[in-house]
Amino acid sequence: MIIMIKAILFDKDGTLLKFSEIWVDSILEFLKRKNLSEDSKKKLFKKIGIVENNEVEENSILSSETIRDLAIIFSEYMEESVEKIYKDIDDFLLEFLKKNKEEIKETCDLKSLFVDLKGKGILIGLFTSDNYRQAKFSMEYLELDKFIDFYAAADLYKKKPSKESLEIFKKKYSIKDDEIIVVGDSKVDMIFGRDTIKLGVLCGTGSRDMLEKYTANISEDPRGVLKFL
Numbered sequence: 631m632i633i634m635i636k637a638i639l640f641d642k643d644g645t646l647l648k649f650s651e652i653w654v655d656s657i658l659e660f661l662k663r664k665n666l667s668e669d670s671k672k673k674l675f676k677k678i679g680i681v682e683n684n685e686v687e688e689n690s691i692l693s694s695e696t697i698r699d700l701a702i703i704f705s706e707y708m709e710e711s712v713e714k715i716y717k718d719i720d721d722f723l724l725e726f727l728k729k730n731k732e733e734i735k736e737t738c739d740l741k742s743l744f745v746d747l748k749g750k751g752i753l754i755g756l757f758t759s760d761n762y763r764q765a766k767f768s769m770e771y772l773e774l775d776k777f778i779d780f781y782a783a784a785d786l787y788k789k790k791p792s793k794e795s796l797e798i799f800k801k802k803y804s805i806k807d808d809e810i811i812v813v814g815d816s817k818v819d820m821i822f823g824r825d826t827i828k829l830g831v832l833c834g835t836g837s838r839d840m841l842e843k844y845t846a847n848i849s850e851d852p853r854g855v856l857k858f859l
Contacts, residue, residue: 637753641814644834696784820844
């Protein structure tokens with residue numbers, strides 16, 4: 631039996647958007663406002679996955695987890711509540727993104743890809759560990775928001791790899807797992823899409839070796855979905 635693909639769900643950072651220096655720079659800038667010792671900063675960086683030359687480690691908290699997860703780690707080094715740190719980071723990251731929007735860069739020609747997908751009647755979802763405001767702003771800046779049918783952000787639903795947002799999406803559009811492609815660059819993305827068709831992309835922080843543990847479908851970037859249609 632031939633399965634017709636009806637929806638493609640994309641991770642954001644490292645999949646649709648280049649995991650650029652903006653994410654590390656924003657964290658560094660946020661921490662400048664806090665009275666942390668150099669030793670504490672080094673320990674914190676290690677915990678969230680910032681390694682040498684300010685690169686981001688694959689499957690780390692910074693590459694795969696949420697703003698709340700960052701706040702929990704930060705609270706170990708700051709005399710502030712998790713909730714206060716969470717709100718501060720959320721607000722700060724949005725403002726930093728707006729001031730540095732030229733650093734929001736696509737991993738490929740997304741407008742062309744999305745036009746192709748819409749021409750084939752495909753639903754497009756954005757499933758991200760980021761919060762909604764940051765995800766929405768990024769897509770609006772790139773003029774891609776009009777193509778997106780569904781946003782699943784970490785402050786709207788349980789974070790990946792929980793399937794809460796996926797189940798809501800499926801119910802809303804009356805589709806099944808085997809009619810969906812999940813596209814991502816991390817272990818979390820692959821586990822999240824465990825019952826769907828999975829496409830691992832190499833344009834983010836995830837390595838081929840890691841992605842191949844979860845799927846035989848590997849592509850340089852999100853345009854790899856076109857081979858399924």
